[in-house]
Amino acid sequence: MLAKERRERLLAEMRREGLEAIVVYGTSWQEAYLRYVSDFAILEGDGIAILRADGTCRLIVENMAEAERAGGEAAGVETTFARNLGRAVADALESVSNQRLMAAPRALLPAWLTAGERSFKLEDGAPLLDRLLMEKMPSEIAAMRRATALADEGYEFFRHAARPGRKQYEVVADVEAFLRQRGSPDNFMIIGSGNADVRGMAPPSERKLKRGDLVTTELTPAIDGYLSQICRTLVLGKATPVQQQAFAVWHEAMEAGIAAVKPGLTAADIARVENDVFRRHGLGEYTTSKYTRVRGHGLGLSTDVKPSLLEDVEIELRPGMTIIVHPNTYHPEAGYMVLGDVVVVTQTGCERLTRTPAQLFEMPV
Amino acid sequence: MRRGLISWSKAELPESVLDARIARAQAAMAQAGIDILAIYTNPARESGVAWLAGFIPYWNQCVLLLPRAGRPVLVAGMTARVRDWIMRNGHLADVTNTTRIGAETGRLVAQQKSGATVAIADIESVPGSVVDGIRANAASVIDGSALLEQVRAPSDPAELAFAFKAAGIAHAALAAASGRETDGARLVGAIDGAARRNGAEEVYVALATDLAASRRLIRLEGTAALGPRFAARVSLAYKGTWVRMVRTLGRDAMLADDLASATSQFATGLAALPQTDRLKRFAGFLIEGCRTTTPLEPLVGSMLADARALAPGTVVTVQATIETDGRTILIGAPVLIGRNGEAASALIAPQFDTAE
Known part of the structure; x- marks a missing residue:
């Protein structure tokens, strides 16, 4: 149902733009465009979908297992396997080469498709698709609510799974199993544990959790393809005064950022509000790319849809956007800390979807 | 995106094994007149770089450049905050973090050798932006798939x-x-x-x-x-x-x-x-x-x-x-x-x- 609604919305945009076809590329870390168009969640290899103005959708994948899966998962899509994705798509576009075509993301298209000698021209379709990905329909926001609720449950599970003596990857394995049992097929998750020596989160390692560790995680389960996120920090034991004071800055920054979210402001405005809190506390250095990637970002059919909350991103906030505000970064005495809640932009401000308390959790050991 | 255990185990994959693989690739490059071997990687196409350098990206994309001599360098789409993690988990001479991966790869190709012949593994599947970046900075660009396949088999x-x-x-x-x-x-x-x-x-x-x-x-x-x-x-x-x-x-x-x-x-x-x-x-x-x-x-x-x-x-x-x-x-x-x-x-x- 969601897939049908998305495709109808895109087809209406294509009619408005006079497009004959839109070509979207997807791979496991850049899945949103492909999922939007074909409703296929690609895992292995690359895939490209071609949606024609008449509503027909063709998906070409380069992995046989994915072709089999897509045949059962992507309703209303004709799926084929091709050893050479670029050439297969080029062949498919020959018959419409004199018409208006768009593709996204162009920078990731196989080299064969973008070579100058092709008979067709692929305009940049990312602005159109990014807008649809960002400004969600009510049914998409409902899916985001369900995914956020699962993120809350997942974090509750994580808190109790993270115990001294356990290796990072064992804790993550338990969370993944919990999410699979709850019907979530996908999750993006990174983790950090330790103290001032920890400068960021990464995939789980063999490191054993220890008493006194700050344990950070970004947990991002998917429901019906929509990924929502939670960022929290816990202490294995009692938090030290340094940890508590540091966390208070993170909390102040996140709350200030969320309070500022409303239509008409830009992503840069929200990032600036968060970073101003750090600057007031003498921690401005830690808001730069040396220590942090973004101060939050959009969520939806991938873990990282636009807009990125950065002081140089002038994308305007609009109703229907779902965003996580997370002032995650390094603190020179406490180490890397994270805190982030998901909000949906409303007509007048925003509604917080995350229910987990925004606190530094102290776990008895 | 990966969230299982990703770490380079030097006990299971010693540096000497990776050095031997690099030497095999470099010998084949010399024989074929190739100055630089470029291998693209992302979480769905990780096998070439994982084999040569032990590195696996948990998300995003990277390009590995192997010169005729010495260890490879990595051009990574991840920000600098994970630079140390990348260096810990890959047998690399250096990492460059950039959001403009094609242009930066091209710049490093030109820096490594003016007028280089560059072989790109699985060239037709590599994003056009990466191939274009290399092409703009190399004398010639060829398909490196056969070379990589040749040096990978049999499995060690x-x-x-x-x-x-x-x-x-x-x-x-x-x-x-x-x-x-x-x-x-x-x-x-x-x-x-x-x-x-x-x-x-x-x-x-x-x-x-x-x-x-x-x-x-x-x-x-x-x-x-x-x-x-x-x-x-x-x-x-x-x-x-x-x-x-x-x-x-x-x-x-x-x-x-x-x-x-x-x-x-x-x-x-x-x-x-x-x-x-x-x-x-x-x-x-x-x-x-x-x-x-x-x-x-x-x-x-x-x-x-x-x-x-x-x-x-x-x-x-x-x-x-x-x-x-x-x-x-x-x-x-x-x-x-x-x-x-x-x-x-x-x-x-x-x-x-x-x-x-």
């Missing part, structure tokens, strides 16, 4: 050890599945969790929830009831080496007999590899393996119009659909293709205890 002992480890994890994960289970999501959770707890870097579980209705293996979103006979396929990686394994299980009275017969037929088919005549007798089969940068590339199969050679001394994954009086068994296992006349052999037999 370290790569085989990873395949055996991955096969063991897959077997243990499927052994965690119960034929009495009636809920698809619970089954997936049991398999996924077991695989990750044993160190899998990534795990994909697909189910055919009721083989009497459909043989198609799909990923569940939500859950589904499991029929009297169902199948689970686990695809997983250990340190960049991927395998698949398939198990049919359930509660129907004929299952044990059908499994015994199918397992025996499958073993006979595997032993005959690289000849596939016996596999062709089944209702369907597919052999996948890694030649260059793609982990499980389709090589030979009943649905494939053309076939790729099965290189001796390499690991492939074989899946088969075996019918007995209209009843279906799906089975699959990783297999080592024999060298010097040796028979092919499953890394771990796809047999499971059916007594629960």
Whole structure:
């Protein structure tokens, strides 16, 4: 149902733009465009979908297992396997080469498709698709609510799974199993544990959790393809005064950022509000790319849809956007800390979807 | 995106092994007049860089540049905050972090050698922006796929050890599945969790929830009831080496007999590899393996119009659909293709205890 609604919305945009076809590329870390168009969640290899103005959708994948899966998962899509994705798509576009075509993301298209000698021209379709990905329909926001609720449950599970003596990857394995049992097929998750020596989160390692560790995680389960996120920090034991004071800055920054979210402001405005809190506390250095990637970002059919909350991103906030505000970064005495809640932009401000308390959790050991 | 165990284990993959692989590649480059070998990587195309440098990106994209001498450098799409993590987990001379990966790769090509001949592995699949960046800064750009394939085969002992480890994890994960289970999501959770707890870097579980209705293996979103006979396929990686394994299980009275017969037929088919005549007798089969940068590339199969050679001394994954009086068994296992006349052999037999 969601897939049908998305495709109808895109087809209406294509009619408005006079497009004959839109070509979207997807791979496991850049899945949103492909999922939007074909409703296929690609895992292995690359895939490209071609949606024609008449509503027909063709998906070409380069992995046989994915072709089999897509045949059962992507309703209303004709799926084929091709050893050479670029050439297969080029062949498919020959018959419409004199018409208006768009593709996204162009920078990731196989080299064969973008070579100058092709008979067709692929305009940049990312602005159109990014807008649809960002400004969600009510049914998409409902899916985001369900995914956020699962993120809350997942974090509750994580808190109790993270115990001294356990290796990072064992804790993550338990969370993944919990999410699979709850019907979530996908999750993006990174983790950090330790103290001032920890400068960021990464995939789980063999490191054993220890008493006194700050344990950070970004947990991002998917429901019906929509990924929502939670960022929290816990202490294995009692938090030290340094940890508590540091966390208070993170909390102040996140709350200030969320309070500022409303239509008409830009992503840069929200990032600036968060970073101003750090600057007031003498921690401005830690808001730069040396220590942090973004101060939050959009969520939806991938873990990282636009807009990125950065002081140089002038994308305007609009109703229907779902965003996580997370002032995650390094603190020179406490180490890397994270805190982030998901909000949906409303007509007048925003509604917080995350229910987990925004606190530094102290776990008895 | 990856969230299993990703870390370079120097005990399992010593620097000396990676140095030997680099030397093999550089010798082939010298012979072919190639100055720089460029290998693209992302979480779906990790195998080339993982083999040469031990590095696996958990998300985003990177390009590895191997010069004629010395260790490779990595151009990474991740921000500088993970630079240390990358350097800890890859056998690299340096890392450059950038959001303009094509342009930065081109700049480094020009910096390494003016007027270079650059070979790009799997060039037609690499993003055009990367190829364009290199092309603008090199005298000539050629396809490096054949070179990479040539130096990768046969698998060295370290790569085989990873395949055996991955096969063991897959077997243990499927052994965690119960034929009495009636809920698809619970089954997936049991398999996924077991695989990750044993160190899998990534795990994909697909189910055919009721083989009497459909043989198609799909990923569940939500859950589904499991029929009297169902199948689970686990695809997983250990340190960049991927395998698949398939198990049919359930509660129907004929299952044990059908499994015994199918397992025996499958073993006979595997032993005959690289000849596939016996596999062709089944209702369907597919052999996948890694030649260059793609982990499980389709090589030979009943649905494939053309076939790729099965290189001796390499690991492939074989899946088969075996019918007995209209009843279906799906089975699959990783297999080592024999060298010097040796028979092919499953890394771990796809047999499971059916007594629960």
